[in-house]
Each structure stands twice: as C-alpha cells, then as structure tokens.
Amino acid sequence: MHGYVSDFAIADFDNDGEEEIVAALVMSKGASFVLKPKSAIISYDLKIPEAEENQ
Numbered sequence: 001m002h003g004y005v006s007d008f009a010i011a012d013f014d015n016d017g018e019e020e021i022v023a024a025l026v027m028s029k030g031a032s033f034v035l036k037p038k039s040a041i042i043s044y045d046l047k048i049p050e051a052e053e054n055q
Contacts, residue, residue, distance in 0.1 A: 002027060003025050003026050003027035003028070003038075003039075004025070004026055005023045005024065005025055005026075006024045006025070006026050006039075007023070007024045008021060008022065008023040008024070009021075009022050010022075010046065013043045014043070018045060018046070018047045019046050019047070020043040020044060020045050020046060021043065021044050021046055022041065022042070022043045023041070023042050023043075024039065024040075024041055025039060025040045025041070025042055026038075026039050027039060027040065
C-alpha cells in the first residue's frame with residue numbers, strides 16, 4: 001500500500017474482546033476533477049498467539 005496514515009487508534013474494532021490497531025490510510029487526495037480521493041481503514045490484531053509446547 002502507498003499513502004500515509006492520517007490517524008490511528010488502539011481499540012476493539014471487531015468486538016471480539018481483543019485489541020487491534022486501526023488506521024485511516026489516505027492513498028490519494030482529490031485535488032481536482034481528474035483525481036478521485038482514495039482512502040481505506042485497515043486494522044491488525046495486536047495479540048501475539050501463544051506458542052504451543054511440543055510434548
């Protein structure tokens with residue numbers, strides 16, 4: 001992805017009880033009629049899965 005992060009938050013975005021980082025990504029600005037603005041909201045889980053012990 002290209003662009004820049006205009007804002008972010010740490011929250012339970014999908015209401016599963018685990019926190020995610022949620023960011024607003026601006027990929028292009030719509031400064032004229034030629035360019036249409038493009039943006040996206042992305043989220044990533046912050047919980048690191050626990051390693052299973054080999055027995």
